[in-house]
Amino acid sequence: xxxxxxxxxxxxxxxxxxxxxxxxxxxxxxxxxxxxxxxxxxxxxxxxxxxxxxxxxxxxxxxxxxxxxxxxxxxxxxxxxxxxxxxxxxxxxxxxxxxxxxxxxxxxxxxxxxxxxxxxxxxxxxxxxxxxxxxxxxxxxxxxxxxxxxxxxxxxxxxxxxxxxxxxxxxxxxxxxxxxxxxxxxxxxxxxxxxxxxxxxxxxxxxxxxxxxxxxxxxxxxxxxxxxxxxxxxxxxxxxxxxxxxxxxxxxxxxxxxxxxxxxxxxxxxxxxxxxxxxxxxxxxxxxxxxxxxxxxxxxxxxxxxxxxxxxxxxxxxxxxxxxxxxxxxxx
Amino acid sequence: xxxxxxxxxxxxxxxxxxxxxxxxxxxxxxxxxxxxxxxxxxxxxxxxxxxxxxxxxxxxxxxxxxxxxxxxxxxxxxxxxxxxxxxxxxxxxxxxxxxxxxxxxxxxxxxxxxxxxxxxxxxxxxxxxxxxxxxxxxxxxxxxxxxxxxxxxxxxxxxxxxxxxxxxxxxxxxxxxxxxxxxxxxxxxxxxxxxxxxxxxxxxxxxxxxxxxxxxxxxxxxxxxxxxxxxxxxxxxxxxxxxxxxxxxxxxxxxxxxxxxxxxxxxxxxxxxxxxxxxxxxxxxxxxxxxxxxxxxxxxxxxxxxxxxxxxxxxxxxxxxxxxxxxxx
Numbered sequence: 001x002x003x004x005x006x007x008x009x010x011x012x013x014x015x016x017x018x019x020x021x022x023x024x025x026x027x028x029x030x031x032x033x034x035x036x037x038x039x040x041x042x043x044x045x046x047x048x049x050x051x052x053x054x055x056x057x058x059x060x061x062x063x064x065x066x067x068x069x070x071x072x073x074x075x076x077x078x079x080x081x082x083x084x085x086x087x088x089x090x091x092x093x094x095x096x097x098x099x100x101x102x103x104x105x106x107x108x109x110x111x112x113x114x115x116x117x118x119x120x121x122x123x124x125x126x127x128x129x130x131x132x133x134x135x136x137x138x139x140x141x142x143x144x145x146x147x148x149x150x151x152x153x154x155x156x157x158x159x160x161x162x163x164x165x166x167x168x169x170x171x172x173x174x175x176x177x178x179x180x181x182x183x184x185x186x187x188x189x190x191x192x193x194x195x196x197x198x199x200x201x202x203x204x205x206x207x208x209x210x211x212x213x214x215x216x217x218x219x220x221x222x223x224x225x226x227x228x229x230x231x232x233x234x235x236x237x238x239x240x241x242x243x244x245x246x247x248x249x250x251x252x253x254x255x256x257x258x259x260x261x262x263x264x265x266x267x268x269x270x271x272x273x274x275x276x277x278x279x280x281x282x283x284x285x286x287x288x289x290x291x292x293x294x295x296x297x298x299x300x301x302x303x304x305x306x307x308x309x310x311x312x313x314x315x316x317x318x319x320x321x322x323x324x325x326x327x328x329x330x331x332x
Numbered sequence: 333x334x335x336x337x338x339x340x341x342x343x344x345x346x347x348x349x350x351x352x353x354x355x356x357x358x359x360x361x362x363x364x365x366x367x368x369x370x371x372x373x374x375x376x377x378x379x380x381x382x383x384x385x386x387x388x389x390x391x392x393x394x395x396x397x398x399x400x401x402x403x404x405x406x407x408x409x410x411x412x413x414x415x416x417x418x419x420x421x422x423x424x425x426x427x428x429x430x431x432x433x434x435x436x437x438x439x440x441x442x443x444x445x446x447x448x449x450x451x452x453x454x455x456x457x458x459x460x461x462x463x464x465x466x467x468x469x470x471x472x473x474x475x476x477x478x479x480x481x482x483x484x485x486x487x488x489x490x491x492x493x494x495x496x497x498x499x500x501x502x503x504x505x506x507x508x509x510x511x512x513x514x515x516x517x518x519x520x521x522x523x524x525x526x527x528x529x530x531x532x533x534x535x536x537x538x539x540x541x542x543x544x545x546x547x548x549x550x551x552x553x554x555x556x557x558x559x560x561x562x563x564x565x566x567x568x569x570x571x572x573x574x575x576x577x578x579x580x581x582x583x584x585x586x587x588x589x590x591x592x593x594x595x596x597x598x599x600x601x602x603x604x605x606x607x608x609x610x611x612x613x614x615x616x617x618x619x620x621x622x623x624x625x626x627x628x629x630x631x632x633x634x635x636x637x638x639x640x641x642x643x644x645x646x647x648x649x650x651x652x653x654x655x656x657x658x659x660x661x
Contacts, residue, residue: 126646131653133603135412135467136593137646143590144642150635260475267468274465309479313472317458320468330463332541332551 026283028322029269032315033286036293044300051176053300057292058181059171059246063088063239064292065184068262068284069191070235075266076195077228078208078276079127082138083119084236084262086145088255091116091240093152096161096250105166105245113237119145120233124226142259153252162248170245180242185285192281204228208276264312265291268319275329291315357600361615365622372626379629382506389511391621394572395588396514399595399613400521401565405466406596407525408558409538409605410459415470416566416592417585418477419451423570424580425481427496428488431574437495444574445567451477452563456556466559481582489579500575510572515614517565522610534558539606591620594645597652604656620644 040048047053067084074081091112098108123141126132153159172179195201206214207224215221239258244250263273269287271279295308324330372379398416405413426447430440458469490497502509525531536544537554545551577584598616601608623644624637 122646126650126653130650131657132646132649133411133653136597136603137649137653139590139593140642140645140649142642143638144646147635147638147640147642150638151633155633260471264472264475273468304483306479306482310476313476313479316472316475317462317464317469320464320472321462324463329465331459331465332463 026270026280026286029283029286029290032268033290033293036290036297040293040297044297048297048300053296055173055177055181057296059178061288061292062178062180062184062246063243064258064262064265064288065181065188065285066242067235067239067258068266068288069184069188069281070238071232071262072191072195072266072271072279072281072284073204073228074232075263075271075273076208076276076279077204077225078211079134079225079229080138080263080273081120081123081229081232082135082259082263083123083141083145084232084239085255085257085259086142086149087116087119087233087236088240088243088258089149089250089252090119090145090152090255091237092244092247092250092254093149093159093240095241095244096159097152099161099163099244100159105163109241112241113234116233116237116240117230120230120236123233124229127229128222128225146256149254150252153250158249158251160249161244163245166245167248170242180246188281188285195281200224200227205277208278210277261291262288264316267323268312268315270319270323272320272323278323278326357598357609357612358615361598361612361619365615365619368619368622368626372629376629379626384625385506386503386508387625388618388621389507390576391624392617393508393510393514394569394576395591395595395621396613396617397517397565397569397572398588399592399599399617400517400610401562401569402592403596403599403601403608403610403613404521404534404558404562404565406601406603407538407605407608408534408554409541410466410555410558411603411605412467412593413455413470413559413562414467414589415451415455415474415477417589418474418481418582419448419563419566420570420573420585421481421580421582422451422477423447423567424574424577424585425485425488427571427574428490431490431494431496434494437499440496441568441571444571445564448563448565448567448570449560450563451566452560453556455563456559459559460552460555478582478586485582487579487581490574496571496575500572508576510576513568514572517568518610518613522613525610530557535606537605590641590645591617594641594648595620597645597648602652602656603649604652 037049067088071081071084094115095105095108095112098111099105119141123138126137127134150157170180174182195205203214203219203224204227206217206219207221211221214224236255240250240255243254247254265287266279266284267273267287268290269279269285270283291308291312294311295305298305298308369380398420401416402413405411423444427440427444430443435443455466455470455473458464458473459466462469490500499509504512525535533544533549533554534557536547537549537551541551544554573585574580595613595617596608597603598620599608599610599612601610601612620641623640624634627634627637627640
């Protein structure tokens with residue numbers, strides 16, 4: 001196999017826009033997404049693409065889309081932040097606590113985001129400052145934040161924080177689709193433009209692709225990674241606030257397992273957990289849509305949701321294998 | 333095997349990195365553990381009791397055996413095995429089914445170990461043949477495995493009149509019977525790893541795989557063996573788990589994951605591979621297993637336990653990173 005790899009490296013294939021379009025990471029996830037749509041249309045029928053069904057899926061996808069768009073920055077810069085799921089839970093619990101104390105939502109939100117940035121800062125200190133293994137360190141933060149969330153929620157395990165104005169805003173519909181779903185789609189587009197066109201986005205990609213080369217090019221690797229980790233925590237914070245607005249409450253189960261849902265979808269969408277510098281927010285969003293489509297199809301056919309996990313797991317392995325064929329590091 | 337000749341013949345261009353820990357980690361762990369015991373004991377004198385000892389030893393047993401498997405994966409450069417919960421529950425299901433069939437204890441134990449090894453070999457096949465990173469492979473197989481287990485069963489329990497049920501509740505020399513095999517396994521593995529050829533090979537692969545391969549060590553065979561043997565430890569942990577847990581569902585094993593990883597890192601077994609002394613696992617796992625009981629005596633809810641465990645892991649990984657960066661053991 002090593003000989004094959006060497007041979008492949010020997011022939012450096014020049015970039016070709018049409019071929020890149022067909023073999024790139026966004027292309028393969030777009031094909032997967034179209035396949036999911038086709039299967040849904042054939043198996044479930046036109047109900048699958050009805051406005052009602054898309055609207056339900058859309059409101060479920062708001063938080064994963066927001067969290068995924070920001071977590072993608074950390075992946076691009078070559079670090080993984082597993083604590084995003086707990087960050088969503090923590091943020092929704094803290095936000096709900098402030099609301100029950102009678103705070104205005106517009107005052108509670110910035111304070112909640114600052115608290116999330118504080119814990120994101122601890123991640124950054126451990127990973128960038130001390131050189132900790134990102135997966136293990138953020139796994140610790142995942143559990144610690146969940147503990148803090150549970151302490152905040154108290155013995156009942158949930159906080160009821162219904163705020164009519166906020167609820168109406170978050171659950172508003174435009175053209176038959178949830179407003180926040182459209183906003184999340186716009187956010188995905190904006191982050192995609194930011195990644196490929198802005199200075200910070202290019203620096204993040206460069207650091208993730210090859211941190212030594214980036215350092216030689218004069219980019220401060222540490223600063224870029226700190227910013228990426230803070231952005232990831234910020235995304236978790238926003239996701240939690242939106243979650244609390246959607247549900248009108250915060251509970252122990254909020255955000256549990258979200259990190260696996262998001263990262264599996266992002267990797268299916270072309271990101272890589274192991275190397276930075278690859279992936280695109282649009283691909284990641286399509287990955288989330290594809291996974292949501294699969295679970296929606298199984299749901300409409302009333303098949304056990306555990307099959308979704310099996311399919312997602314297999315897709316994840318396939319995506320990693322594809323990433324390796326596309327030039328990812330082989331593990332020996 | 334001409335391994336020794338190869339080492340003599342090859343030029344000393346790359347140093348085969350096999351370093352073993354000094355006793356600094358051990359002293360630090362003993363100090364932390366004693367401090368925890370002393371603080372809790374001063375706050376509540378009834379903490380120092382046989383009851384506490386039993387609770388700590390119970391928690392230690394299963395986590396300890398699993399941390400041997402995790403440690404083997406880490407020291408050989410496989411980072412983390414995230415599929416231990418699925419592997420353990422699979423083997424526990426084998427334990428339940430075999431003991432329901434009235435098999436003797438020895439057959440049950442062997443069955444569980446084989447089931448664990450099969451799970452490890454399954455992971456190893458994907459890792460070795462598809463050349464994928466173990467962290468992602470085990471993340472995915474854990475996902476798939478737990479979902480498949482939920483399709484197979486919802487709740488399982490060993491029958492109350494079986495030998496294994498009695499084994500889970502027996503005690504020996506004032507400590508739970510399940511504690512002793514754990515100690516024995518840690519001592520044996522810790523003794524063998526730096527002293528046998530296979531143990532040194534696994535450590536060498538974790539330290540510097542290129543240097544190890546240049547010495548004629550097969551990376552594929554080593555990886556395959558390490559994951560399969562680590563699976564065997566998961567299988568044995570399943571025996572202890574099924575014997576003591578009472579009714580369990582497929583999600584019951586997931587909470588231990590964090591303590592296991594923290595235990596391995598605190599013991600000084602680097603996630604980067606190639607370094608570590610397995611005897612330290614007794615101290616690190618013992619320290620981590622004392623925390624829940626200690627928090628109960630301080631009157632803190634079990635929710636705060638997660639905060640402490642999580643922050644301890646963050647700190648441990650940070651220290652591990654600092655150590656790896658300095659390059660000193």
